[in-house]
Amino acid sequence: MELGPYILLASLEGAVTAAVLALTAVGLSLVFGVMRVVNIAHGEFFMLGAVIAWWVANSVGGHPAIGFAVALIVAPVLVGALAAMADMTILKRLNYDPERTIVATIGLLYILQQLTLMTYGPDARPVEAPFNQRIALPWIEHTQAGWQMYYPWGLSTTTYKLAVIGAAAAVLGGVWAMMARTRIGLLMRATQADRDMALASGIPVEKVYALVFGIGAGLAALAAVLIVPIQQAHYLMGADPLLLSFIVVIIGGLGSLPGTVVAALLIGLSDGIISVFFSPTLAKILATLLVGLVLVFRPRGLFGTRAP
Amino acid sequence: MSRETARILALHGGVLVLLFAAQFVLPAYHHGNLARIMVLASYAIGYNILFGYTGLLSLGHALFFAAGMYGMGLGIQHGGWSPAPALLAGIGAGAVVAGALALLALRTTGVAFMIVTLMFAQAGYLTILYYGEYTRGDEGFVLQTAQRMLWGIDLSDPTNRYFAAFTLFALCLCLSLWLVRAPFGRVLVAIRENEDRVQMLGYDTHAHKLGAMVISGTISAAAGAAYGLLFGYVGASFGSVQYSIFPLLWVLLGGAGTVLGPFIGALFMFYLIDLSSGLTTAYMLIAGVVLVALTMFAPQGLVGELRRRFWKGLP
Numbered sequence: 001m002e003l004g005p006y007i008l009l010a011s012l013e014g015a016v017t018a019a020v021l022a023l024t025a026v027g028l029s030l031v032f033g034v035m036r037v038v039n040i041a042h043g044e045f046f047m048l049g050a051v052i053a054w055w056v057a058n059s060v061g062g063h064p065a066i067g068f069a070v071a072l073i074v075a076p077v078l079v080g081a082l083a084a085m086a087d088m089t090i091l092k093r094l095n096y097d098p099e100r101t102i103v104a105t106i107g108l109l110y111i112l113q114q115l116t117l118m119t120y121g122p123d124a125r126p127v128e129a130p131f132n133q134r135i136a137l138p139w140i141e142h143t144q145a146g147w148q149m150y151y152p153w154g155l156s157t158t159t160y161k162l163a164v165i166g167a168a169a170a171v172l173g174g175v176w177a178m179m180a181r182t183r184i185g186l187l188m189r190a191t192q193a194d195r196d197m198a199l200a201s202g203i204p205v206e207k208v209y210a211l212v213f214g215i216g217a218g219l220a221a222l223a224a225v226l227i228v229p230i231q232q233a234h235y236l237m238g239a240d241p242l243l244l245s246f247i248v249v250i251i252g253g254l255g256s257l258p259g260t261v262v263a264a265l266l267i268g269l270s271d272g273i274i275s276v277f278f279s280p281t282l283a284k285i286l287a288t289l290l291v292g293l294v295l296v297f298r299p300r301g302l303f304g305t306r307a308p
Numbered sequence: 309m310s311r312e313t314a315r316i317l318a319l320h321g322g323v324l325v326l327l328f329a330a331q332f333v334l335p336a337y338h339h340g341n342l343a344r345i346m347v348l349a350s351y352a353i354g355y356n357i358l359f360g361y362t363g364l365l366s367l368g369h370a371l372f373f374a375a376g377m378y379g380m381g382l383g384i385q386h387g388g389w390s391p392a393p394a395l396l397a398g399i400g401a402g403a404v405v406a407g408a409l410a411l412l413a414l415r416t417t418g419v420a421f422m423i424v425t426l427m428f429a430q431a432g433y434l435t436i437l438y439y440g441e442y443t444r445g446d447e448g449f450v451l452q453t454a455q456r457m458l459w460g461i462d463l464s465d466p467t468n469r470y471f472a473a474f475t476l477f478a479l480c481l482c483l484s485l486w487l488v489r490a491p492f493g494r495v496l497v498a499i500r501e502n503e504d505r506v507q508m509l510g511y512d513t514h515a516h517k518l519g520a521m522v523i524s525g526t527i528s529a530a531a532g533a534a535y536g537l538l539f540g541y542v543g544a545s546f547g548s549v550q551y552s553i554f555p556l557l558w559v560l561l562g563g564a565g566t567v568l569g570p571f572i573g574a575l576f577m578f579y580l581i582d583l584s585s586g587l588t589t590a591y592m593l594i595a596g597v598v599l600v601a602l603t604m605f606a607p608q609g610l611v612g613e614l615r616r617r618f619w620k621g622l623p
Binding site: 038069090093098099100102103104106107108109110111113114115117119151243246250279282284285288289291292293295296297299 | 365367413415416418419420422423424427428429431433434435437438455470499556558560591592593596597599600602603604607
C-alpha cells in the first residue's frame with residue numbers, strides 16, 4: 001500500500017480508538033470534576049463491562065445482535081450499580097480524602113481484577129458483532145493519465161466500526177445534554193462548583209456523588225461493550241484504557257468535558273498514526289512522559305481552567 | 309541520654325538482636341523468607357522516609373528499586389564488573405534518578421505529585437522493556453553464582469545471604485532511626501504536618517523535600533541492587549506499577565511514620581500472601597482487600613496503633 005491510503009486507514013482505526021477513549025475518559029473526567037476523586041479502578045470498570053458483555057451475549061440465544069443489544073443495556077447498568085455501591089460503602093467513609101481514595105481505589109482495582117480472574121478465567125474471549133460488513137474505500141491519486149479513483153488493497157473499514165464512532169458521538173451528546181439541560185445535571189454542576197454551598201442549599205450531595213460515580217463507571221462499561229467485538233474480553237484489559245484515559249483527561253484539563261473530548265480525538269488519532277511509524281512501546285513511553293511533563297509545567301492541561 | 313532515648317535504643321536494638329539470633333533457630337524455608345523480607349523491608353524503609361515522614365505519597369518508587377537493580381545487574385552482566393562496584397553503581401543510579409525526578413515532581417503537590425511519579429515510573433518501566441536487547445525485558449536475566457562473589461564471599465549461600473540481608477536492613481534501620489531524630493528529620497515531619505508554617509519559620513522546604521526524596525530513592529535503590537545480587541535475578545517486573553504499590557502497602561500496614569512499621573508491614577504481608585497462595589492463585593485479591601480495609605479502618609497501621617495507645621514518643 002502507498003503511504004497516503006495507509007495513513008487514511010490508520011486515521012480510520014484511530015477514530016474508532018478515539019471514540020471509545022472519549023467515552024471512557026469522559027467518565028473519568030466527570031468523576032474527577034464533580035467529586036475530586038481520582039479513580040484508579042476506572043480501567044477495571046471498563047474491563048467488567050467487556051466481561052459482562054461476553055457473559056450476556058453467551059447466555060442470550062438467537063441472533064448475535066439480540067445478545068449484543070441486551071449487553072449494551074445490562075453491562076453499563078450493572079457496572080454503574082456496582083460502582084455506586086462501592087462509593088457508598090467505601091469512598092463515602094473516607095470523606096473523599098484525595099490521597100486515601102487513591103489508595104482505596106487501587107485496592108478496588110486488585111479486588112475486581114482478581115475476582116474476574118477467579119470466575120471468568122485467564123482466557124481472552126470474543127463477542128460477535130451484531131453486523132459486520134466490509135466496506136472497501138476508494139483512493140484518488142494523480143497519475144500520468146490524470147486523476148484516477150481506485151480501490152487500494154487492504155484499505156477498508158466495516159459497518160460496525162462506523163457504527164461505534166456514531167454511537168460514541170451520540171452518547172457524548174447525551175452526556176452533554178444531561179449536564180447542560182436537565183435538573184440532575186444542574187445539581188451535579190452545583191456540587192462541582194461548591195460542595196458546601198450545594199449541601200447548604202439542600203442538594204443531596206451524597207446521592208449526587210453516588211450517581212456521578214455510577215455514571216462514570218457506566219460510561220467506561222459502555223465503551224467496553226462497544227469495543228469488545230473488535231478487541232476480546234480479558235481480565236487484564238483495563239490497564240491500557242486507564243492509562244490512556246488519564247493521559248486524555250490530563251491533557252484536556254482535569255474536569256473539563258469539552259477538553260476531554262478534544263484530547264481524546266487528538267490522542268486516539270495520533271496513536272493510530274504514530275504507531276504506523278514507531279513501535280507501540282516507544283509511542284507509550286512518549287505518551288507517559290508527555291503526561292508527566294504537562295502536569296509539571298502546565299497543570300491546568302491544555303484546555304482546563306484550574307489546577308488539580 | 310534520656311530515659312526515652314534509652315527505651316527507643318533498647319527496642320530497636322532488641323529487634324536487630326532478635327533478627328540476628330533468628331538465623332540459628334529458623335528452619336530453612338523461613339530462614340530464606342526472612343532474608344527476603346529484610347531486603348524488602350529496607351525498600352519499605354526508604355519509601356517510608358518520603359511517605360511516612362515527609363507526607364509525600366509517591367506511586368513511582370519502583371523506578372528507584374529498578375534503577376538500583378539494573379544499575380547493579382547491567383554492570384555485572386554487560387560490564388563484567390565485580391559485585392562491589394556494581395552495587396555502588398546501582399545505588400548511584402538510584403540517587404541520580406531520584407534527584408532528577410525530584411526536581412521535576414516536586415513542582416507539583418498532592419494528587420498531581422502521585423500521577424507525575426506514576427507516569428515517570430511507567431515511562432521507566434517501558435524503557436526497560438524497550439531496550440529488551442540488554443535488559444531481557446519481562447524475562448529478565450539470571451546472575452550466576454560466580455558473578456555473585458562479594459570479596460570472596462559466596463552470596464548465593466543461604467547463611468551468607470541472610471547475613472548480607474541483615475547487614476543491609478540494620479544499616480537502613482539505624483539510618484532511618486538516626487535521621488528522623490536528627491534536626492533534618494524533625495523538619496521533614498513538620499513539613500508533613502504543615503508546610504506553610506515551616507516555610508514561614510524560615511526553612512527552605514523545597515530543599516528539605518528534595519533531600520528526603522533523594523535519601524528515600526537511594527535507600528530504595530540499595531534494596532533493589534541487593535535484591536538482584538542476593539537472589540540472582542534481574543527482571544523488568546520489578547519496575548512495574550505493582551512494585552510501587554507494594555511498599556505503600558507495607559508501610560500503610562505497618563504504620564506510616566514509624567521506624568519499625570515498614571518491617572512489621574512487610575513481614576505481615578509476606579506471610580499473608582505466602583499462606584493464602586496455598587488457597588488461591590489470585591493472591592493480589594488479598595492485597596486489594598487489605599488495602600481497602602486499611603484505608604477504612606486503620607489508617608495508622610499496626611505500629612501506629614501501638615504508638616497511639618501505649619507509647620506516644622515512639623519514633
